[in-house]
Amino acid sequence: MPEHATPQRLSPPARRRRRPLLAGCVAVAAALGLAACGTANGALRPQPGITASGAGTPAPSAPPTAAASSAGTPSSPGPSASTPAAPATPRPGTPKPTTPNPPPPSTSRPPTHAPTQPPSHTPGTPPATRPPTTTPVPPPPPSSDGVSTSVVRSTASGGRTVALTFDDGPGPATGQILDLLAQYGVKATFCQVGQQAAANPAMVRRIVAAGHRLCDHSVDHPQPFAALPHDRAVSEISRAKDMIVQAGGPGTRVSWFRAPGGGFTADNQRIAADLGLRPLGWSVDPRDWARPGVASIVSTVQGQLRPGGVVLMHDGGGDRSQSVAALKQLLPWLVAQGYHFDFPAG
Numbered sequence: 001m002p003e004h005a006t007p008q009r010l011s012p013p014a015r016r017r018r019r020p021l022l023a024g025c026v027a028v029a030a031a032l033g034l035a036a037c038g039t040a041n042g043a044l045r046p047q048p049g050i051t052a053s054g055a056g057t058p059a060p061s062a063p064p065t066a067a068a069s070s071a072g073t074p075s076s077p078g079p080s081a082s083t084p085a086a087p088a089t090p091r092p093g094t095p096k097p098t099t100p101n102p103p104p105p106s107t108s109r110p111p112t113h114a115p116t117q118p119p120s121h122t123p124g125t126p127p128a129t130r131p132p133t134t135t136p137v138p139p140p141p142p143s144s145d146g147v148s149t150s151v152v153r154s155t156a157s158g159g160r161t162v163a164l165t166f167d168d169g170p171g172p173a174t175g176q177i178l179d180l181l182a183q184y185g186v187k188a189t190f191c192q193v194g195q196q197a198a199a200n201p202a203m204v205r206r207i208v209a210a211g212h213r214l215c216d217h218s219v220d221h222p223q224p225f226a227a228l229p230h231d232r233a234v235s236e237i238s239r240a241k242d243m244i245v246q247a248g249g250p251g252t253r254v255s256w257f258r259a260p261g262g263g264f265t266a267d268n269q270r271i272a273a274d275l276g277l278r279p280l281g282w283s284v285d286p287r288d289w290a291r292p293g294v295a296s297i298v299s300t301v302q303g304q305l306r307p308g309g310v311v312l313m314h315d316g317g318g319d320r321s322q323s324v325a326a327l328k329q330l331l332p333w334l335v336a337q338g339y340h341f342d343f344p345a346g
Contacts, residue, residue, distance in 0.1 A: 149273040151264055151281040152256070152345045153310055160307045161342040162334060164188040165282065167217055167258065168289075170196050170203035171316025176324045178210060184331045186341045191215035191258045191280070194240030196316055201247035208248045213343055215256040216241045216277055221317075225263030233268045238275055255346055256280035278346050282312035288323040289314045297326035302333065310344055 155161040166177060169192055181188055190207050192214060197204050207214065218236040222228065228236065237257055245252045257272035258280045269279045286292075286300035301311055313323050334341075 147273040147276055147278055149266075149269040149279065151269065151279040153281045153283045154308045154345055155310065155342040156345045157340075157342045158308045160338055160340065162305060162308075162339045163310045163342050163344045164313065165191060165215070165258075165280070165310060165344070166313050166315040167191045168193055168196070168221065168317030169315040170200040170207070171318075171320065173320035173324055174200075174203050174207075174315045177315050177327060178206065178212075180324070180327050180331060181212070182210065184335065186331065187211055187213070187343065188341070189213045189215055189256070189280075189343055190315065191217040191256070192240075192244050193217050193221050193316065194219040194243035197240075197244045197247040201249075204244065204247040204252070205249055208252055213256075214244055214248065214252065214254045215258050215280055216244060216254050216272070216275075217258050218260050219243065221260045223261045223263065225260045225268070226265045227263075228268070230267055230271075234271050237268065237271050237277070241275060241277065256344060278344075280344055281310070283309040284311040286311075286313065286326070288320070288326065289317060291319065291322050294322050294325045294329070297322060298329050298333075301326075301330055307339075 155163045164181075164186065166174075166188060169190060174190075177188075190212055192204065194216075204214075216237060217240065218225065219240045220236075222232075222236065225233075225236075241254050241257075244254050254277065256279070257268075257275070257277035259268060262281060264279055264281070272279050283306070284301055284304040286297040286304075288297045297313075305311065313327070314320055315323070
């Protein structure tokens with residue numbers, strides 16, 4: 001009421017009617033205050049039947065009233081940036097939402113790097129062994145003029161024949177070897193280094209005049225020959241052929257190419273074939289260049305030689321006295337074994 005207003009006095013009957021009303025109000029206020037205090041205390045203490053996992057369902061609490069707030073009952077703090085909001089309590093009789101559990105990872109699915117097909121044998125049982133399969137590598141096609149690019153390792157005639165070949169000359173031992181071959185009427189093949197041929201043209205002409213044949217063995221015998229780049233291999237093969245032909249004079253023919261150290265590749269075999277040269281290998285190697293001893297050279301040739309074989313020996317590139325001495329023993333042995341002398345397949 002306004003401050004200047006004077007309170008109106010009640011009559012005695014009215015005051016008597018007011019007392020029970022006031023007493024009822026006081027009782028109601030007290031009951032509400034106790035209920036509010038119980039609610040506040042319940043908010044601070046865990047309720048019976050409620051576990052940390054949320055298995056129990058709490059009884060609903062009466063919301064605080066304005067009277068309880070005015071009586072000093074603390075209200076629930078609202079969510080703030082530092083205090084997360086409490087999850088809403090589900091109502092009685094309402095099923096709680098459940099999150100479906102993800103299915104357990106399958107143990108039967110193989111990892112991405114494992115084969116999808118099961119093994120062909122049971123665990124604990126060794127797999128059946130199979131002989132390794134080897135796919136034969138076909139030889140490169142012949143050159144444009146019909147010369148094969150495959151490496152020759154046999155004689156032209158086959159049968160009980162043998163082809164003698166001599167590398168790295170002409171050298172100091174070449175004349176002695178020519179004399180021995182002439183003594184037995186044997187024709188052989190000389191694989192010549194281009195620089196050696198250019199330095200000994202008279203010996204090259206003697207070889208050709210005696211009916212022997214010539215083979216290109218590169219310009220200066222670089223090794224490993226298989227590692228040479230294409231252009232260098234072309235130069236080594238083509239220039240050596242020209243040098244040998246020039247040293248031998250008109251009509252000199254070079255029929256084969258032997259890679260130094262046997263370093264053949266598909267590339268240098270093709271280069272040789274394009275120059276009209278058949279790649280030439282061997283089937284018997286006594287390693288006479290290492291000077292293992294005359295007996296070792298002889299026994300190796302006798303042990304490795306089979307009909308149609310190609311024997312590798314040396315007439316240049318160093319001291320070849322052991323090679324000459326071994327040839328003195330091998331020639332009569334070959335004749336006694338019924339071998340005929342031939343050239344390599346061309």
